[in-house]
Amino acid sequence: MSRDHMSDDQSHIDHLISPDLDEHSAPEQFDSRRPKRIEDERPMTTPDVSQRTPDAQYPPGDDVPDVGQRHTAAAGMPGVLQSLKFALKEGPARSVRSLVIMNHKGGFDCPSCAWPDPDGDRHVAEFCENGAKAVAWEATDKRVTPEFFAEHSIAELAKQTEQWLGDQGRITHPMILRRGSQNYEPIAWTDAFRMIGDALNALVSPDEALFYTSGRASNEAAFCYQLFARQFGTNNLPDCSNMCHESSGYGLTRAIGIGKGTVKLDDFYSADAIFIIGQNPGTCHPRMLTALERAVKNGAKIVSINPLRESGMIEFRNPQNPLALLGLTGTKIACLHLPVRINGDVAALKGIMKHMLEMDCLDHDFIRNKTCDFDEFRDDLLATAWDEIESGSGLSRDQLREAAQIAARSERMITCWAMGITQHANGVRNVQTIVNFNLLRGQIGRPGAGVCPVRGHSNVQGDRTVGIWEQISDRFADALKREFNFDPPRKTGFDTVTGLQAMHEGKVKVFIGLGGNFLSAGPDTEYAADAFRRLRLSVQISTKLNRNHLITGEEALILPCLGRTERDVQESGEQFVSCENSMGVVQESRGVLAPASEHLMSETAIICHL
Secondary structure: OOOOOOOOOOOOOOOOOOOOHHHHHHHOOOOOOOOOOOOOOOOOOOOOOHHHOOHHHHOOOOOOOOOOOOOOEHHHHHHHHHHHHHHHHHHHHHHHHOOOOOOOOOOOOOOOOOOOOOOOOOOOOOOOOHHHHHHHOOOOOOEOHHHHHHHOHHHHOOOHHHHHHHHEEEEEOOOOOOOOOOOOOOOOHHHHHHHHHHHHHHOOOOHHHHEOOOOOOOOHHHHHHHHHHHHHOOOOOOEHHHHHOOHHHHHHHHHHHOOOOOOOOHHHHHHHEEEOOOOOOHHOOHHHHHHHHHHOOOOOEEEEEOOOOOOOHEEEEOOOOHHHHOOOEEEOOOOOOOOOOOOOOHHHHHHHHHHHHHOOOOOOHHHHOOOOOHHHHHHHHHHHHHHHHHHHHOOHHHHHHHHHHHHHHOOOOOEOOOHHHHHHOHHHHHHHHHHHHOOOOOOEEEEEEEEEEOOOOOHHHHHOOOOOOOOOOHHHHHHHHHHHHOOOOOOOOOOOHHHHHHHHOOOEEEEEEEEHHHHHHOOOOHHHHHHHHHEEEEEEOOOOHHHHHHOOOOOEEEEEEEOEEEEOOEEEEEEEEEEEEOOOOOOOOOEOOOOOOOOOHHHHHHHHHO
């Protein structure tokens, strides 16, 4: 019986009914306390984040947030119009050409979320509002040229919003911010590579470099990147997984032996119950609504456990259906909504499972043959008082009984979750409790049943699969050694939190970011800004301008790369890359647009040049 390592004030810890793994592999608890500040004696070359003016927070016009009544249906004509709005704003020709082949065989993988594509026939418009926005954002006709940087100083740009910075368009040339300068200027690719090489080779230790990865990097770029870092001599490979589904991967690995979900898209069509916990499909994974609609029409009961009653979980108006497009019809999605108290998910699930225990609806053969320590788990449920469950979950005993009845009658149940489960100090415990919920009736490892952590970013799961991780297993290290004839470092490197702390303490001198916006994505923007200013060199491999280009080390480089939508032609011919979706399927991605600039390189080419 394994236990999650939680603090003493978290009473009634759930006992796992899955095999115990090495307890010494548990990650350290994140320390939210800031490291002691160190005096930075070098001159500050970049402005403070706080220099943004108040009137720059929300630009005038359509971008001003409008707070009103919640909609009771998602998609339909409003979704189509919003998608068209993105395309028309950024450049209709390039956007439309991209959208018609996105998520189609022979086309490119959506640079937005990681929801899987159907195996069979696909709709003409196989994308959602988020995908349309991501494509229009990348395929824009607007350009950020060397003349733009000459006209706008770092101090001027820092007063603008993130939205404004990205709206300026695609970066066309490699750029350098020299020590003491307030303006980026162009630099030749060869000089940029030499500068990075000199900075890395001047370090006292390879661990003074940090190699960050965004989830939009392809499998090929990510594999080359981790290989580059490890050949250089470090496992300092923080990535956006550290800030999203890290607790899912760890909790699943300890519970079932693998850190990924256990279902495919077709399983949704045969499931008779789907529990969606701490996830907003209509907002974050809109294409998932199509799968949920089909599941409902096939007879599935969908339960939403969420403080928010999201529009997409109330009704879905599928834009592919003419009547739904016009708002004349729609599909009710969730048959039951449980407005759980924030971070009351464990209490809610314990209440549901306690009811199931009383109903005696468990799969005792499965529990006996495929799990361990059920008796301890059962005793914990029985010892937990209903008053504690109700106060912890914010739900009544009757509400939890209704959910338990759906789970008890289900023969094929899927449980999905996202950031509402993982983004808590007890995220691992949340995930392990969900696994226990599925194991009670053997709802795993067979068609129509299983667990489904819904990944957010396009290839965040693929990056981890190909080796982007601050930890390294002996098996993977040995494979790298055999294949590439070097001995990889075995010591655990810095993740996003410890990496920021190391930068802040002066232990990291060089930062290289493969996509993303680490400054704004980090847990504390001002603290991250202080950390970046202590670097000797910060390098960003990017498509568009963001705030991390303005808060830098003593010197900074912007290396502009091809986007997912663009053709990559090398001496050997046209290239393609691959991505892994949220359900472990790897597919080809091939761009179709001409590059935004003749001076761009692919991510893979940039890493190989380094």
